[in-house]
Amino acid sequence: MRLPWPYTKQMWTNDIDPHKAADYHLDATLCESWNEFPACDWICTNPPYAEFAAPIIKNAYQKARVGVAAFLLTSFLEPCDDRADFLQQHPPSLVLILPRFCFRKDKRGTRWATDNVTISCFVWDKRATGQQIIIRPKSAIAGFYKNPEQAISQEQAFEIVRAIAKGEL
Numbered sequence: 001m002r003l004p005w006p007y008t009k010q011m012w013t014n015d016i017d018p019h020k021a022a023d024y025h026l027d028a029t030l031c032e033s034w035n036e037f038p039a040c041d042w043i044c045t046n047p048p049y050a051e052f053a054a055p056i057i058k059n060a061y062q063k064a065r066v067g068v069a070a071f072l073l074t075s076f077l078e079p080c081d082d083r084a085d086f087l088q089q090h091p092p093s094l095v096l097i098l099p100r101f102c103f104r105k106d107k108r109g110t111r112w113a114t115d116n117v118t119i120s121c122f123v124w125d126k127r128a129t130g131q132q133i134i135i136r137p138k139s140a141i142a143g144f145y146k147n148p149e150q151a152i153s154q155e156q157a158f159e160i161v162r163a164i165a166k167g168e169l
Helices: 050-063 084-089 153-165
Strands: 040-045 064-073 094-097 119-125 130-137
Touching: 040 050, 050 084, 050 119, 084 119
Parallel strands: 040 064, 094 130
Antiparallel strands: 064 119, 094 119
């Protein structure tokens, strides 16, 4: 498959679960795992939340030459003990606050439920000189869907990415 991003020469993936398709199956919370990964400009991640997010983001920030983009709970901005110093020294250059998405069914399995905190896309661009917060309602997000039952097709997603790359969206 040809990547829809014309300036991307190489990508690698990691998932701690050995049953998932990935180039690596290393524990990204451990500093030593990052020595095994290839050099890279950007790291894009959707780490597990709770206690695993902070060490992964810190390791990714150290590894990436240019920056990190990560989907995290918006509450990641809270200066908790595991990330307060990091956030003070390396505040995100961009926080894109997104509408709530329903990832899973409720405890009874009858309806789609959301987390207690919305998800945001955090960007640490090492070249940036300022910070920005962008808030987007679902009406302003091409292809947004509320839950997996409403998901757009992979081809529709590629069309949106192509349109963005061409400056049409």
